Amino acid sequence: QVQLVESGGGLVQTGGSLRLSCAASGRIFSSNVMGWYRQAPGLQRELVARFTYGGRIDYADSVKGRFTISRDNAKNAVYLQMNSLKPEDTAVYYCKFMQIGSEYWGQGTQVTVSS
Numbered sequence: 507q508v509q510l511v512e513s514g515g516g517l518v519q520t521g522g523s524l525r526l527s528c529a530a531s532g533r534i535f536s537s538n539v540m541g542w543y544r545q546a547p548g549l550q551r552e553l554v555a556r557f558t559y560g561g562r563i564d565y566a567d568s569v570k571g572r573f574t575i576s577r578d579n580a581k582n583a584v585y586l587q588m589n590s591l592k593p594e595d596t597a598v599y600y601c602k603f604m605q606i607g608s609e610y611w612g613q614g615t616q617v618t619v620s621s
Contacts, residue, residue: 508532508610512601514586515615522619523589528601528612530582538605540577540584544597544617551600555586568594591619 514526526542541556541564555565555575563575574587584601596619601612 508534508603508605508608510601510603510610510612512599512612512615515599515617517618517620518591519620520592522591523587524591524617526586526588526599526601526615526617528584528603530603530610534582535605538582538603540604541602542575542584542586542599543602544595544599545614546594546597549597554599556602557584588617591617593619593621595619 508530509532510528510530512526512528514524516524518524539557539559542554543551544554545551553566554569555573557563557577572590577584595617597617598614599617600614603610
């Protein structure tokens with residue numbers, strides 16, 4: 507089992523910044539990938555940014571140039587720096603962890619951007 511603990515959400519004004527953190531613990535293998543997804547009310551969960559097994563970073567078009575994903579392998583942690591936030595970024599943000607045969611989701615952290 508793998509446990510994920512997220513932090514860093516909150517309320518921010520349009521144009522502001524937030525940094526989300528997600529730390530994984532438990533039975534972790536050396537080959538794993540992590541990423542961030544979000545779900546707004548009434549909508550499906552969608553990709554925000556993720557690392558792939560091939561070492562590529564994928565971003566949703568809506569966040570390119572504003573959000574940056576990074577990770578600290580020694581801490582099994584992934585971060586999401588969110589700049590120039592917009593009201594449409596309001597959602598619950600989820601951390602996802604994948605390794606061979608398994609995937610895990612964090613509990614979610616609320617990000618609210620006021621206009």
